[in-house]
Amino acid sequence: MKRPTLKQTVLSLAALLLSSLLFTTSIQAKEGSCNVRGTGDLGLIIERATGSAQVVNTSTHKSLFRVKGLGDLSHASVVYSRDARYAYVFGRDGGLSKIDILCGTLVKRIVQGGNSIGGAISQDGSLIAVSNYEPGGVKIFASGDLSLVADIPASKVDDKKNSKTVGLVDTPGQNFVFSLYDTGETWVVNMSDPTKPNITRYKKIGKQPYDGLVTPDGRHYIAGLFGEDGMAILDLWHPEKGMRRIMDHYGRGEKKLPVYKMPHLEGWAIAGDRAFLPAVGHHEVLVVNSKDWKQQAHIKVHGQPIFVIARPDGRYVWVNFAFPNNDTVQVIDTETLKIVKTLTPGKGTLHMEFTPRGEAVWISVRDKDEVQIYNTETFEKKATLPVTKPSGIFFTSRAHTTGL
Amino acid sequence: MKVILPLLFFIMMNIATTTLAKTTHDIDIKKFKFSPAKITIDVGDTIRWTNKEKRQYHSVWFEQLGEPEPQYFFPNEFYERSFDKAGDFPYRCGPHPKMTGIVHVQQAGKKQPSVPKTKSVIKVEDSSTAITTNKTSSEISQKRREEILYLLKHDCGSCHGMTLKGGLGPSLTPDSINKMSTEQIVATITYGRPGTPMPPWKPFFNEKETLWLAQQLQKGIEDKKE
Structure with missing residues (x-):
């Protein structure tokens, strides 16, 4: 083999340099007004009062776009397409909006029901399911063009109404799982064949399931009950065993306080083999063994918890609270079960979201019209972003998490 | 007589207090x-x-x-x-x-x-609750009215929807709420509804404020854009 001459080497080096220069320029070029970049450090913040959302960058703490025209977002949630470019926003008014977060544009919006509570994206990313209060049931759409794939009405409450549906999540095997608030059921819908939804119904799971969640491995679905003590659990590895009750004795003999806001079971705060849950009607966080689902402890906290979420590494659990204690956030050490920090972001502290690997947490403070960003090790406030009446914060790392 | 009557009364009062004490x-x-x-x-x-x-x-x-x-x-x-x-x-x-x-x-x-x-x-003891900033007994101040409507929109709204068209809780628009009498609405706000998630809001509104809020709901809340 002939060795390359010096001239040849220089030429090829120059070519390499030139091509890499060209390549760099092409990365920086924009597709119209779109950002040509990955979305791994992006997210969406809901502005609940104005029917808008801001696209934010979690690396630079900057707002990139404001997307308007999303309808009534007094209760809203978001899921992401598996390429993490599109966000699907579920609004209170039954609106389902698809947002391109690279371009900051509303791609498509449909009003699919009268009153909805949340949604989920299927395991393969092809289907979007929406859980509706009015008309009670679940509708499933194609994630591409939002065309209707399946309409699943819930059990009838009376001649006019179907049960409200809550706690809708995706689980492995192309399933959607949700609960029926008025009739106390949990349904598993298999969408392997989108033309033939296959429904398994679990009845008498308990009174007034108000929300549901799935463990990060997608194995256990748990419904929280408002109408009675305890929770209902389904082992999706063994659906034939049916739903069973856990923590039945919780709260017995202790009078519940009035509940001014329903807790959320979104996400499952798991640290080691301990799971942390909001207690309903008590100023407590419950600690449950995630192997046998027995209650291990309860931790006295500042108010009735709304969100109980673990930092991604599971070292700490962060908790916010219901009205009238919604100005505070507390941090629990998951080893000692002690409160290590109490922060007061301000009235209307509604939601918290960790960056993908948990070095920072973003907290929405409704009455101050801002989102505060904290260092999760030092608890130091690093930045504040102006956001109009912020509520839910949703980062793209959710795109690859079952149940979110 | 004019002198004796109050005196008699005084003596009786005295007896009463000493015996019961x-x-x-x-x-x-x-x-x-x-x-x-x-x-x-x-x-x-x-x-x-x-x-x-x-x-x-x-x-x-x-x-x-x-x-x-x-x-x-x-x-x-x-x-x-x-x-x-x-x-x-x-x-x-x-x-x-x-x-x-x-x-x-x-x-x-x-x-x-x-x-x-x-x-x-x-x-x-006092009809105004601790949170009530309004001191005047006959009127609810403009500021307090705004606070109540803000609370209605954002905190009641977490179940009833910010536009009050309903959510987990029922719709509170006039056509729905006028199925109830003013007294029923006041009682529901004050004491909540047992068996449902509706809690008592008594700690946050005094009687006048509750009545005012009930009347606003009956009339319909203007949806002011913020």
Whole structure:
């Protein structure tokens, strides 16, 4: 083999340099007004009062776009397409909006029901399911063009109404799982064949399931009950065993306080083999063994918890609270079960979201019209972003998490 | 006559007070504590527990007497009970089991041993709750009205929807809410609806404010854009 001459080497080096220069320029070029970049450090913040959302960058703490025209977002949630470019926003008014977060544009919006509570994206990313209060049931759409794939009405409450549906999540095997608030059921819908939804119904799971969640491995679905003590659990590895009750004795003999806001079971705060849950009607966080689902402890906290979420590494659990204690956030050490920090972001502290690997947490403070960003090790406030009446914060790392 | 009548009245009053000679003792409830937690009183005396919290409600429950838990009472309300038997009476707060207290009732020689037991009562000392910023009794200030409507939109709205068209809770628009009378709406806001997630909002609104809010809902809330 002939060795390359010096001239040849220089030429090829120059070519390499030139091509890499060209390549760099092409990365920086924009597709119209779109950002040509990955979305791994992006997210969406809901502005609940104005029917808008801001696209934010979690690396630079900057707002990139404001997307308007999303309808009534007094209760809203978001899921992401598996390429993490599109966000699907579920609004209170039954609106389902698809947002391109690279371009900051509303791609498509449909009003699919009268009153909805949340949604989920299927395991393969092809289907979007929406859980509706009015008309009670679940509708499933194609994630591409939002065309209707399946309409699943819930059990009838009376001649006019179907049960409200809550706690809708995706689980492995192309399933959607949700609960029926008025009739106390949990349904598993298999969408392997989108033309033939296959429904398994679990009845008498308990009174007034108000929300549901799935463990990060997608194995256990748990419904929280408002109408009675305890929770209902389904082992999706063994659906034939049916739903069973856990923590039945919780709260017995202790009078519940009035509940001014329903807790959320979104996400499952798991640290080691301990799971942390909001207690309903008590100023407590419950600690449950995630192997046998027995209650291990309860931790006295500042108010009735709304969100109980673990930092991604599971070292700490962060908790916010219901009205009238919604100005505070507390941090629990998951080893000692002690409160290590109490922060007061301000009235209307509604939601918290960790960056993908948990070095920072973003907290929405409704009455101050801002989102505060904290260092999760030092608890130091690093930045504040102006956001109009912020509520839910949703980062793209959710795109690859079952149940979110 | 003119002189004698008041005098007679004075003497009668005097007799009445000496024979009954009931004393009312005060216990404050603040920061999740009964203060004092231990108290010694004479048979026939009354204790008045006053809720001095900012917005937390409590109850005084003589659980060990096998009584059902009494109603909660809210900031600026009090709970009264008189004791006609000697003995030690431990009690606790219903929603907060760690809050405990004890009443030691001793025989008092010169007093009538058996005073008829008065029923325990909850009374509102001041109709405006602690949170109420409005001091004038006849009018609700513009600022307070705005606060109430803000709370309606954002906090009631977490169940009823920010546009009040319903969510987990029912719609509160005039065509839905006018199926109820004003009194029913006021009662629902004040005491909540047992068996549903609707909680009592009594700690946050006084009677006038509740009535005003009920009337606003009947008329319909203008959806002001922020």
